[in-house]
Amino acid sequence: MSNPTAAMLVIGDEILSGRTLDSNTNYLAKELTEHGIDLREVRVVSDDATAIVSAVQALSNAFDHVFTSGGIGPTHDDITADCIAKAFGASIDVRDDARALLAAHYERQGSELNEARLRMARIPEAAALIDNPVSVAPGFILGNVHVMAGVPSVFKAMVATVMPTLTGGAPLLSQTLRVDRGEGDIAGPLGLLAKDYPELSLGSYPFQKDGKYGSNIVIRGQDNAQIEAALARLASEMGV
Amino acid sequence: MSNPTAAMLVIGDEILSGRTLDSNTNYLAKELTEHGIDLREVRVVSDDATAIVSAVQALSNAFDHVFTSGGIGPTHDDITADCIAKAFGASIDVRDDARALLAAHYERQGSELNEARLRMARIPEAAALIDNPVSVAPGFILGNVHVMAGVPSVFKAMVATVMPTLTGGAPLLSQTLRVDRGEGDIAGPLGLLAKDYPELSLGSYPFQKDGKYGSNIVIRGQDNAQIEAALARLASEMGV
Incomplete structure (x- = not known):
C-alpha cells in the first residue's frame, strides 16, 4: 500500500523577494517523512488572491493533504483565510469560537481586541480550528487543507497539533x-x-x-x- | 511598465524528504529582486518525469523566465535535461560541444569520460549552453527555461553567467x-x-x-x- 501524499503551499511576498528564507517547508518535510506521508510538491506564491486560490485548488485536488503557511495575521496583506474559503466556495466571517479565544487572550494581556486583531477570527464556516499555544490566533482545517501561521515557532506548534491526527504510512x-x-x-x-x-x-x-x-x-x-x-x-x- | 516575471523550479527528492535545505531559491530570489525581475512562483517537485514535465510547461507558459535547479548530474536519477526536452518537444542526445568540454576536463583531471559522465553532455538540440566554471558540465537555456545545477556553488556560478543577459526592470x-x-x-x-x-x-x-x-x-x-x-x-x- 502506498503512503498518503501531501503538498505544501507557502504564501508570502517576503519569501519570493528573498528577504526571508523559508524554513517551514524543511521542518514540515522532515515531520512528514517520519510520519510516513510523502511530500510530493511545494509551491510558493505571493500575497495575491488569484495565485493563492488557484494553487490551493490545484494542490487540494492532486494530493491527500495540503499544508499552508503564512498570511493569517492581522494586517491588510493577510488574505489566506479568505482565499481558502473562496477556493472551496465556503462562506467566511468572524466566528464566535475564534473571537472568544482572542478576546480572552487580549484581556489577559491588557490589549484591545481591535478591528485588525479581529480579522484573525475570520474562519470559514465548516472549518475546524487548529490550536495555537504560542500566540492564540488559531489556524484551521477546511477540506484537506491545513492552514497554519508563517511565523516558524507558531507553524511548528501547529504542525505538532495536527500531525498526530493524520494517518501515516510506513515511515521512510x-x-x-x-x-x-x-x-x-x-x-x-x-x-x-x-x-x-x-x-x-x-x-x-x-x-x-x-x-x-x-x-x-x-x-x-x-x-x-x-x-x-x-x-x-x-x-x-x-x-x- | 511592469517588470519581467519569473518562476523557479527546484527538482529533487532530497528537498521534499527534508534531507536537504534548499538554499538556491533564496539566492536566486535576491538576485532577481536586485535585477528588477519579479519572482512570482516557486515549485519543488520530485525526480519524477511526469511531475517535472508538467511543472516546466505550466511555469514556462505563465512567466517570462523560468529557472530550474537540480537533476543534471551523471546518475540515474538525473533526468532534468530529458524532461526539459520533452516539455518543449525537442530532440536530445549527447552533443559534440558539451562532449568536448567534458572530454578536455576529464583528460586534465586524469579521469575517464565514462558512460555516466557522458550523460552530462545530453543537451536538447536547439539549446544554448550555460558555462560552468566550477565543475565544467554545462547548464543550458531552451526557450525561456534556464536549466542549472543543484549544487549551490555551481548554481550560483551559473546564475552569475545568466543574469547579465536578462533584461531587468526597475530594481525593487x-x-x-x-x-x-x-x-x-x-x-x-x-x-x-x-x-x-x-x-x-x-x-x-x-x-x-x-x-x-x-x-x-x-x-x-x-x-x-x-x-x-x-x-x-x-x-x-x-x-x-
Whole structure:
C-alpha cells in the first residue's frame, strides 16, 4: 500500500523577494517523512488572491493533504483565510469560537481586541480550528487543507497539533554511504543497483571538500533489511 | 511598465524528504529582486518525469523566465535535461560541444569520460549552453527555461553567467522600520497607508524577542521618494 501524499503551499511576498528564507517547508518535510506521508510538491506564491486560490485548488485536488503557511495575521496583506474559503466556495466571517479565544487572550494581556486583531477570527464556516499555544490566533482545517501561521515557532506548534491526527504510512527509512569519489565514478554501479532494487530510492548528493570530490549516497525505502542489503553491496563495490 | 516575471523550479527528492535545505531559491530570489525581475512562483517537485514535465510547461507558459535547479548530474536519477526536452518537444542526445568540454576536463583531471559522465553532455538540440566554471558540465537555456545545477556553488556560478543577459526592470527598493509593538496595534494605520500608496507594497513581519512583540514593517517599491514619504508618515504615526 502506498503512503498518503501531501503538498505544501507557502504564501508570502517576503519569501519570493528573498528577504526571508523559508524554513517551514524543511521542518514540515522532515515531520512528514517520519510520519510516513510523502511530500510530493511545494509551491510558493505571493500575497495575491488569484495565485493563492488557484494553487490551493490545484494542490487540494492532486494530493491527500495540503499544508499552508503564512498570511493569517492581522494586517491588510493577510488574505489566506479568505482565499481558502473562496477556493472551496465556503462562506467566511468572524466566528464566535475564534473571537472568544482572542478576546480572552487580549484581556489577559491588557490589549484591545481591535478591528485588525479581529480579522484573525475570520474562519470559514465548516472549518475546524487548529490550536495555537504560542500566540492564540488559531489556524484551521477546511477540506484537506491545513492552514497554519508563517511565523516558524507558531507553524511548528501547529504542525505538532495536527500531525498526530493524520494517518501515516510506513515511515521512510534511509541509510547514507559516503564515498570519496566523484559522482561520475559511482553512477554506473549505482544505476545497476537501482535496477536490482526497484522498491528502493537511491540518491547521490555530490560535494567538494578540500578540493576533492565525494558523494553521499542515500538509500531510502520502507524495508530495512532491503536497505541494508543494498548498502552492503554498494559498500563492497565501492571498496568503502 | 511592469517588470519581467519569473518562476523557479527546484527538482529533487532530497528537498521534499527534508534531507536537504534548499538554499538556491533564496539566492536566486535576491538576485532577481536586485535585477528588477519579479519572482512570482516557486515549485519543488520530485525526480519524477511526469511531475517535472508538467511543472516546466505550466511555469514556462505563465512567466517570462523560468529557472530550474537540480537533476543534471551523471546518475540515474538525473533526468532534468530529458524532461526539459520533452516539455518543449525537442530532440536530445549527447552533443559534440558539451562532449568536448567534458572530454578536455576529464583528460586534465586524469579521469575517464565514462558512460555516466557522458550523460552530462545530453543537451536538447536547439539549446544554448550555460558555462560552468566550477565543475565544467554545462547548464543550458531552451526557450525561456534556464536549466542549472543543484549544487549551490555551481548554481550560483551559473546564475552569475545568466543574469547579465536578462533584461531587468526597475530594481525593487525597500526600507524597513522596526516597531516594538504587536502587529495588531500596527495593522490599522498600516492598512490606511497601503490604501494611500497603492504603488507601494507594505509588509509586516512580526517577531517575538525577550517576551515582547515587535514587527518589522517593510515598504517596497520602485520610487525612492515615495518610499521615504510613506516611511516618514509611518514613523511619525508609530512614534518611532
